[in-house]
Amino acid sequence: MTNSKITVLQNGRIIDPVSGVDTIGDIWIEDELIITPGETLPETCQLFDVQGKWIVPGLIDMHVHLREPGEEYKETIDSGTRAAAAGGFTAIASMPNTTPVNDCASVTEFIQKTASNKGFTRVYPVGAISKGSQGLELAEYGEMKASGAVAVTDDGLPVADSQLMRRAMEYAGSHDLLLISHPEEIALSQNGAMNEGVISTRLGLRGIPSAAESVMVYREIALAELTGQQVHIAHVSTAASMNLIRDAKARGVKVSAEATPHHFTLTEEAIGDYNTNAKMNPPLRTEKDRQAIRKGLEDGTLDVIATDHAPHSVLEKELEFDQAANGIIGLETSLPLSLGLVRDGLIDIMRMVELMSSAPARILKVAGGTLAVGSVADVTVVDPDKEFIFTKEIIRSRGKNSPFLDWKLQGKAVLTIMGGQITHSEI
Amino acid sequence: MKETYRFQHKHILGIEQLSVADILHILDTAISFKEISNRSIKKVPTLKGKTIINFFFEPSTRTRLSFEIAAKRMSADTFGITAATSSAKKGETLIDTACNLQAMNPDLIIIRHGSSGAPGLLTRHIDASIINAGDGTHQHPSQALLDMMTIREHKGSIDGLKIALIGDIAHSRVAHSNILGFTKMGADVKVAGPATFMIPHLDLLGARVCSTVEEAIADADVVMALRIQKERQNDPLIPSLREYARFYGINRSRLKHAKPDALIMHPGPINRGVEMDPDVADGKGSVILEQVTNGVAVRMALLYLVLGQEGGRAE
Numbered sequence: 049m050t051n052s053k054i055t056v057l058q059n060g061r062i063i064d065p066v067s068g069v070d071t072i073g074d075i076w077i078e079d080e081l082i083i084t085p086g087e088t089l090p091e092t093c094q095l096f097d098v099q100g101k102w103i104v105p106g107l108i109d110m111h112v113h114l115r116e117p118g119e120e121y122k123e124t125i126d127s128g129t130r131a132a133a134a135g136g137f138t139a140i141a142s143m144p145n146t147t148p149v150n151d152c153a154s155v156t157e158f159i160q161k162t163a164s165n166k167g168f169t170r171v172y173p174v175g176a177i178s179k180g181s182q183g184l185e186l187a188e189y190g191e192m193k194a195s196g197a198v199a200v201t202d203d204g205l206p207v208a209d210s211q212l213m214r215r216a217m218e219y220a221g222s223h224d225l226l227l228i229s230h231p232e233e234i235a236l237s238q239n240g241a242m243n244e245g246v247i248s249t250r251l252g253l254r255g256i257p258s259a260a261e262s263v264m265v266y267r268e269i270a271l272a273e274l275t276g277q278q279v280h281i282a283h284v285s286t287a288a289s290m291n292l293i294r295d296a297k298a299r300g301v302k303v304s305a306e307a308t309p310h311h312f313t314l315t316e317e318a319i320g321d322y323n324t325n326a327k328m329n330p331p332l333r334t335e336k337d338r339q340a341i342r343k344g345l346e347d348g349t350l351d352v353i354a355t356d357h358a359p360h361s362v363l364e365k366e367l368e369f370d371q372a373a374n375g376i377i378g379l380e381t382s383l384p385l386s387l388g389l390v391r392d393g394l395i396d397i398m399r400m401v402e403l404m405s406s407a408p409a410r411i412l413k414v415a416g417g418t419l420a421v422g423s424v425a426d427v428t429v430v431d432p433d434k435e436f437i438f439t440k441e442i443i444r445s446r447g448k449n450s451p452f453l454d455w456k457l458q459g460k461a462v463l464t465i466m467g468g469q470i471t472h473s474e475i
Numbered sequence: 476m477k478e479t480y481r482f483q484h485k486h487i488l489g490i491e492q493l494s495v496a497d498i499l500h501i502l503d504t505a506i507s508f509k510e511i512s513n514r515s516i517k518k519v520p521t522l523k524g525k526t527i528i529n530f531f532f533e534p535s536t537r538t539r540l541s542f543e544i545a546a547k548r549m550s551a552d553t554f555g556i557t558a559a560t561s562s563a564k565k566g567e568t569l570i571d572t573a574c575n576l577q578a579m580n581p582d583l584i585i586i587r588h589g590s591s592g593a594p595g596l597l598t599r600h601i602d603a604s605i606i607n608a609g610d611g612t613h614q615h616p617s618q619a620l621l622d623m624m625t626i627r628e629h630k631g632s633i634d635g636l637k638i639a640l641i642g643d644i645a646h647s648r649v650a651h652s653n654i655l656g657f658t659k660m661g662a663d664v665k666v667a668g669p670a671t672f673m674i675p676h677l678d679l680l681g682a683r684v685c686s687t688v689e690e691a692i693a694d695a696d697v698v699m700a701l702r703i704q705k706e707r708q709n710d711p712l713i714p715s716l717r718e719y720a721r722f723y724g725i726n727r728s729r730l731k732h733a734k735p736d737a738l739i740m741h742p743g744p745i746n747r748g749v750e751m752d753p754d755v756a757d758g759k760g761s762v763i764l765e766q767v768t769n770g771v772a773v774r775m776a777l778l779y780l781v782l783g784q785e786g787g788r789a790e
Contacts, residue, residue, distance in 0.1 A: 246676040252591035252613025252651060255675070322592035366570055368590030370611065 052079050054090050055468065057429060060098035064105060065402040066418035075103050077425040080467040084421050096463060096475060098429050104401045105417050106138025106426030106466060108408040109379060111203075111228075111282055111306060111354035114140075114171070117158060118147025123359040123446045125159065128379070129168040131357075131445035133471035135379040136461025138426035139170035139409075139416055140357075144181065145204040151176035153191040160196040168471040170426070172198040172414055174228065177216045181205040186216060189223045198412045201228035203282060206264065208234060214271050221277040226412060228280045231264035231289070232330070241370045243316045243331045251322065253370060256331050262288035269296040269303055278302035280411060283356050285311050285330035287340035294349045304411050305344075306352035309378060309385035310451065312341045318451050324365045324372035326451040328358065345403065346394050351411060353403045355382045359447025377447045380438070385452070387432060387459035429463035429475065436460060482780045486605040488594050489614035490655040498660060502624050504776035505769065511548055512771055522551035525782055526581040529555040531608070532588045537743055537767065538608050538617070542585050545774035551582075569593060570600050577601035582782055586610070604781045612646050618742055619652035621773040623660060625766050626697055629738055634661030639692040639733070640682070641667050641725060642701035642750050643712075645674040649742045650701055654682045667691035668701075668723055671712040688723055695733040699740040700725045700750040716749045726752040738762050 055077040062073050076085045089095065109132065115123040125142075132140050142159060144150035150159065156173045163171030175192035177200050179185045189200060200220055206229075207213045213229075220227040237260035242248050244255020265281055269292060272279040284290060284305050296303050310328065315335050318326040326332060344350040358375025365372050386404060389395050395403075405428075409417025416426040435458050440448045464472035482500055484492065493501075511519055527546045531539050539555070546553040556576075567575075569588070576584060583604045586594050591611030598605050609615040626633055638657050644650045644666050657664045658681030666677060667685040677684050685691035692698050703719060713719050730737065739751075739761040747753045756763060 244675060246679050249674050249676045249680065252611050252648060254612075321595060363568075366568070368569060368588070368593045368596060370590045 053468070054078050054093040055465070056089060056093050056095050057098050057103050057427070058095060060101050060103035060429065062103045062419060063397055063401050064419040065398050065406040067420055069419070070398060075419060075427060077427065077465065077468050080425055082419060082421055082423050082425050082427070096429070098463070098475070101462065102397065102430040102432060103419065104428050104430060105405040105419050106428050106464065107136045107383065107404045107461070108139045108412070108414070108416060109137050109355050109357065109382065110141040110352060110408040110412055112140040112142055112357045112379065113145065113359065113375070114142040114159070115146065115359060116162065117155065121446070122361055125162045125171060126166045127444065127446045128357070128359070129163065129166075129171065131377070131379045131443070133168040133464045133466070134444050134461065135381070136383045136428040136430060136464055137169050137379060138428065138464060138466040138471070139172065139414065141172040141174050141198065141412060143203045144174055144176040144201065149176050149181050150174070150192075151179050151181065151187040153188065153195040156192045156195040156197050169466055170414070172196070172412060174199045174201050175225075176200065177202045177207055177227070178212060183207050183209055183212060186212070186219055189219055189225055193223050193225055197225065198414060199226035199228050199280070201230065201282070203228065203230040206230050206232040206234055210267060210271070213267070214275060217271055217275045217277040217279060221275070226278065226280055228282050229264070229268045230282050231261050231268060233260045233263045236260035236263065240331070241327065242319055243333045245316065245334060247316050247319060251319070256329075258286040258288055258333065258337070261286050261330055262292060265289040265292050269293070269301055272303055273301050276302075278304070281305040283308050283311065283330055283354070284341065284344070284350065285333050285337060287337045290340045290344045290349060294344070297349065304351040305349065306354040307341045307345060307350050308354060308356050309382050310376060312338060312345060313385050313388065314338070314451060322369040323451065324367065324369055325376060325449050325453065327369065327372055327374055328356070328376050329374040342389070342394055345389060351403070351407045353382065353386050354408070355379055357445070359445050360449050361447065365449050375449065377443070377445045377450050379445060380443060381450065381452045381457065383430065383461055384457035384459040391458070425465055425468040427465040428461050430459065431462045432459050434458070434460040434462065484781065486594070486598050487616050487777055487781060488598070488605065488607045490616050490619050490652045490659065493616075495659060498620070498623065498656065501620055501773065501776050501780065502627055504780060505620070505624050505772040508775040508779070509769070509772040511775070512768070517548050518550060519548065520550045521779060522546065522549035522782060525551040525583065527551045527553045527583045527585065527778065528576055528581045529553060530576070530584050530586045531555065532558045532586070533609070535587055535609070537770070538587065541767070541770040542608060542774050545771050546778055548771070549775055549778055551778065569596065573597045573601050577603060583778065606777060606781060609648055612648050612651070614652045615648040616652050617770070617774055617777060618649050619656040620777070621766055621770040622653055622699070622740060622742070623656055624769045624773055625740070625762050626738060628765075628769070629762065630696060633657060636662045636696040637665070637694055638662045638697040638699065639665050639667065639695040640699050640701060641688055641691060641723060643672040643703055644668060644677060644701065645672050646704055647701045651680065653699070654680045658682070665691040669713060669719070688725075688729055689732050692729065692733045695737055697738045697740060698725060698730065698733050699742075702742065702744065703746055703750055716746070720749050724748075724750055724752060725755050727755060730755065736760065740766060742766070
């Protein structure tokens with residue numbers, strides 16, 4: 049035969065939302081591509097018996113903060129992609145709020161190059177909407193795209209100026225870049241530390257009202273209608289936003305949306321006695337909001353599960369609650385928490401894989417998201433029954449800031465393959 | 476039952492943690508200490524050899540001095556740190572500063588801090604007892620206790636009283652502690668002020684929100700005005716102090732709605748002519764200065780109880 053390297057995953061449950069396949073069988077990988085399985089096993093191959101496990105397209109997280117360049121003490125492209133691979137991800141999109149901000153080709157190129165040298169996953173840089181994320185002038189989308197950017201966003205520093213947002217949507221469309229909005233009216237949310245409601249009153253913390261999000265979700269929908277462009281709404285956290293997105297989709301607006309595992313798993317109650325590992329933006333909301341997010345995952349209003357992985361060190365988290373930084377890590381808990389939706393009977397496995405792989409690939413227009421013959425060999429093997437305690441010691445990310453610390457979780461990626469290369473194995 | 480009661484709290488972080496029995500015990504203890512402040516030699520040896528640190532990150536005159544006097548009248552050694560003199564100015568974190576204080580082995584730290592929850596954060600890192608002297612917009616338990624002591628002295632009991640709190644409820648830790656404390660002791664608490672001074676779900680703390688001041692103080696036994704914090708005016712809460720005084724200030728004509736013997740209270744410092752007219756603050760029913768006097772007695776009681784000196788009264 050040839051000198052090429054063949055990997056065979058045998059007797060797994062193959063789940064591919066793109067072709068609708070859900071069957072027991074084998075996946076063959078030659079070099080970096082998925083190939084048609086042969087009649088008999090090749091003489092030399094890397095063979096994995098994955099009976100009882102699921103073979104799914106490699107998971108894709110379209111909302112990750114890798115912190116490099118600039119805040120390598122929190123996370124690096126190396127540590128972040130290791131964590132991602134351990135969580136079953138083969139590709140992630142990295143948010144632009146680094147130092148310097150990813151607002152020009154040279155930063156995009158740095159991220160792209162570092163990731164292709166050191167990365168354990170594909171890394172798709174997301175550029176800034178405006179120069180320096182200052183909200184004043186458009187960044188150079190064409191140049192960033194040429195250097196590998198797949199989208200632009202204002203994540204972390206929301207665009208207040210509606211005219212700038214309109215122009216950003218139009219101009220992103222011209223360069224075929226996805227526009228991702230972090231919907232937050234900062235005049236309403238300013239200095240808020242948690243959801244505004246019963247618990248913020250009791251804890252004496254400044255609240256972020258639900259309307260701080262939905263006001264901007266509606267603005268983005270209105271601008272998408274005005275411009276005819278697509279907009280992707282990041283980390284939806286409220287029932288009101290869900291209703292707006294559902295209505296907009298029904299009348300044909302080109303809007304897609306994501307939700308995080310923490311927003312469909314936890315409520316503001318998780319803050320307990322000022323636990324800063326339950327502080328993030330948008331904040332954890334009420335049970336009603338959590339149920340609305342779950343409903344959206346079920347009925348298709350939400351397209352994607354993304355983590356908003358936001359590593360911080362103790363320097364930002366072991367502080368007074370109102371002084372602590374927003375954000376939690378998510379790459380290593382996303383899969384078991386999403387499997388929780390399947391175990392709860394809310395969605396089926398096919399839909400979960402769609403939310404975590406096929407849909408983000410389609411929305412970002414990147415490789416992967418399918419197990420079809422000829423596709424890139426980005427493949428994850430999931431043991432849906434494997435239980436583990438999520439302790440600080442097992443976390444690969446440099447950030448240990450998770451509200452799920454010491455939770456017993458069920459479901460684990462046991463083999464992650466990116467472009468035919470094994471990036472994580474515990475099989 | 477009375478014989479078996481023991482005060483069990485190492486820290487005083489808020490009113491929520493205290494039972495009715497705890498509150499009554501603190502108030503009874505405070506009454507027994509009050510007389511000490513009227514002696515010519517205002518000192519008892521009860522806390523001799525105890526080290527108490529006053530750790531104030533926010534400006535405070537009354538509360539800080541009150542705790543300091545309380546500690547000195549009990550013969551404790553007291554030391555004060557303010558934000559200006561602490562290493563917070565040099566970039567040290569709260570936890571590091573606290574651990575350094577702990578290394579000097581104090582028995583008790585009294586903390587005032589701008590962040591809600593900061594005193595509780597300290598309890599997880601150091602061994603000394605902690606008393607919250609006001610944290611953010613969360614709680615100010617010693618203020619609520621001295622208010623309850625003052626009301627109890629005049630009305631005998633708090634149970635069944637109608638108490639009105641008027642003003643900036645949203646940003647007031649005094650209001651939060653008082654609503655929790657008064658309702659726990661059986662009072663009917665109503666609050667009023669412009670909607671910009673209310674916060675969601677006040678009813679869950681136990682207070683009823685009224686649309687007018689007149690409605691809140693109707694038939695009230697106690698009327699308490701809260702301070703308008705001028706420093707919060709970067710948030711557009713009210714158009715002017717003048718308009719606030721006209722529609723929400725406590726004046727003689729509004730007070731006609733309250734009981735004739737209603738107590739007039741204010742946690743201080745007062746903006747005279749804004750939240751309360753001078754003739755109300757200084758007039759019939761006003762117990763504003765008694766609140767300050769009782770503050771020392773309540774804080775003596777808290778120091779005594781928290782430092783575990785159970786079993787005896789002041790001699």
